[in-house]
Amino acid sequence: MDLTPDRAALAVERHDCPNCDVPVGSACRTRGGKTAAKYHTPRFALVPALREELEVLVPADRHPGRAWKQGPALAVVPAPRTERPVRIGYARTSTARQELASQLEALHRAECHKVFQEQISTRVKIRPELEKALALAHQFKEAAPRRPSSSPCTSSSASRATPPN
Numbered sequence: 001m002d003l004t005p006d007r008a009a010l011a012v013e014r015h016d017c018p019n020c021d022v023p024v025g026s027a028c029r030t031r032g033g034k035t036a037a038k039y040h041t042p043r044f045a046l047v048p049a050l051r052e053e054l055e056v057l058v059p060a061d062r063h064p065g066r067a068w069k070q071g072p073a074l075a076v077v078p079a080p081r082t083e084r085p086v087r088i089g090y091a092r093t094s095t096a097r098q099e100l101a102s103q104l105e106a107l108h109r110a111e112c113h114k115v116f117q118e119q120i121s122t123r124v125k126i127r128p129e130l131e132k133a134l135a136l137a138h139q140f141k142e143a144a145p146r147r148p149s150s151s152p153c154t155s156s157s158a159s160r161a162t163p164p165n
Contacts, residue, residue: 003049003050005057005059006059008044008047008049008050008056009027009039009056009058009059009062011047011049011050012039012043012044012046012047012050012056013025013026013027013071014047015043015046015047016043017039017040017042017043018040018042018043018142018143019040019041019042019043020036020040022068022070023070025070025071025072026068026069026070026071027039027058027062027064027068027071028040028043028058029068030068033067033068034064034065034066034067034068035058035062035063035064035065035066035067035068035069036058036064037057037058037064037065038055038056038057038058038064039055039056039057039058041055041136041139041140041143042139042140042142042143043143044056045086045139045140045143045144046143046144051086052086052113054113054114086113086140087110087111087112087113088112088113088114088115088116088133088136088137088140089107089110089112089114089115089116089133090115090116090117090129090130090133091103091104091107091115091116091117091118092117092118092119092120092127092129092130093119094119094120094121094122095119095121096119098119100117100119103117104117114133114136116129116130116132116133117129118130
């Protein structure tokens with residue numbers, strides 16, 4: 001992250017949170033009505049400089065864990081359009097004799113920000129790491145529904161895998 005934690009917090013708080021509906025100028029809140037320890041992914045994903053991060057912590061001066069209080073209203077400033085797509089990778093082998101190294105290297109060259117990997121048979125219908133990858137992609141898509149989706153970041157064998165029904 002190129003931004004300091006305080007600057008990151010200010011950048012995130014220039015947007016309403018689609019998850020917890022807090023207004024501009026406030027930290028995210030939990031369902032229990034407390035200040036959250038980290039900003040919700042759909043909110044910080046709206047900040048191009050933070051899109052590659054997997055979490056952005058709420059600064060201590062916003063009192064995470066204490067009762068939530070609305071912060072001062074900020075003027076909304078549109079961010080410049082210089083973002084790159086977030087890339088989420090998935091690599092899988094089905095036997096111990098197969099190796100993940102070449103798939104992981106391909107995903108690294110494709111500049112994936114987060115890579116999920118597992119060794120699991122194609123006969124197994126529930127693939128936990130694939131589910132995590134799809135859930136993270138869904139969170140980012142919900143955060144920016146009007147933005148075009150980029151192509152998935154997969155290795156050659158992972159791209160042949162189909163998501164479970």
